[in-house]
Amino acid sequence: MTMLKVVSPRVGEPGTEFVPDEHTNVEALIAGGFIVDDTRTKKPAKNTNTNEEI
Amino acid sequence: MATSTYLPSPGVKINNVDVSDQCQGAVITQVQTALNSSSFGSTDSFYVTGMTNHTIELEMYMSYAATETYATLAALVGTQTTVILATTATALTTPSATAPKFTLTNCYLEELPLINATMGELSVISLTFQGGTLTTATS
Numbered sequence: 001m002t003m004l005k006v007v008s009p010r011v012g013e014p015g016t017e018f019v020p021d022e023h024t025n026v027e028a029l030i031a032g033g034f035i036v037d038d039t040r041t042k043k044p045a046k047n048t049n050t051n052e053e054i
Numbered sequence: 055m056a057t058s059t060y061l062p063s064p065g066v067k068i069n070n071v072d073v074s075d076q077c078q079g080a081v082i083t084q085v086q087t088a089l090n091s092s093s094f095g096s097t098d099s100f101y102v103t104g105m106t107n108h109t110i111e112l113e114m115y116m117s118y119a120a121t122e123t124y125a126t127l128a129a130l131v132g133t134q135t136t137v138i139l140a141t142t143a144t145a146l147t148t149p150s151a152t153a154p155k156f157t158l159t160n161c162y163l164e165e166l167p168l169i170n171a172t173m174g175e176l177s178v179i180s181l182t183f184q185g186g187t188l189t190t191a192t193s
Contacts, residue, residue, distance in 0.1 A: 008121040010071045023136045023159050025069050028129035033121050034071060 005038040065146035065155075066112065067138040071126045074143055078178065079113030082139045082156050084188060108188045110137050110158055116170060116177035127166050127181070134160040137183050149191045161186030 004018040004026065011034045012018055018035045020026050029035045066077045087104035117123045140146045140155040149155035161183040170179050 008071075010073070010121055010126075020070070025130065025133060025135055028069055028133070028135075029071070031129045032071075032125035034125075 003038040004035050007036055008034040010034060065140040065143035068126055069130060069135045073126055076115050076123050077112055080139055081111040083109050108158055110139060110183040112181045114179055116179050130163050131166045134162055137161055151192045155191040157189045158186045
């Protein structure tokens with residue numbers, strides 16, 4: 001799931017999640033440096049399954 | 055003497071970006087295109103309403119710094135976007151009957167002046183957003 005984060009105070013409080021409405025051009029906001037797509041910076045969950053066969 | 059006047063200091067948002075501090079002129083015009091419905095036997099002209107064609111015209115100081123005018127607009131040329139014009143900066147978030155907020159959704163930006171330079175003057179660009187759906191918020 002996409003996680004957008006505010007960078008510029010022009011669109012909200014920096015560091016908070018940015019929730020666009022259906023008419024917002026998200027690509028333009030990312031291109032302009034107003035928000036970032038934080039999805040890729042999140043670490044994947046650890047695999048806690050210990051029952052895997054080797 | 056006018057009993058009530060309006061000293062303008064509107065709030066302006068383009069694609070969710072607050073650009074009020076870069077804006078020095080703003081006009082929003084509600085347009086209902088007139089269709090001539092005059093007919094034989096009359097020497098008068100009559101009109102009925104056709105499609106809407108609202109416009110928002112903005113005068114903005116040009117800046118190429120991060121998250122300023124150029125960064126806001128560069129990716130919007132040739133696309134539909136949303137522009138909000140409120141009678142006061144406060145009305146962007148809390149409009150009222152005496153401080154309404156106008157939103158033009160899916161309006162089209164056809165042109166962006168990339169450089170408008172005159173010796174000794176601050177660079178100002180003119181923008182026109184046209185079309186889209188106009189809504190008015192008073193609460």
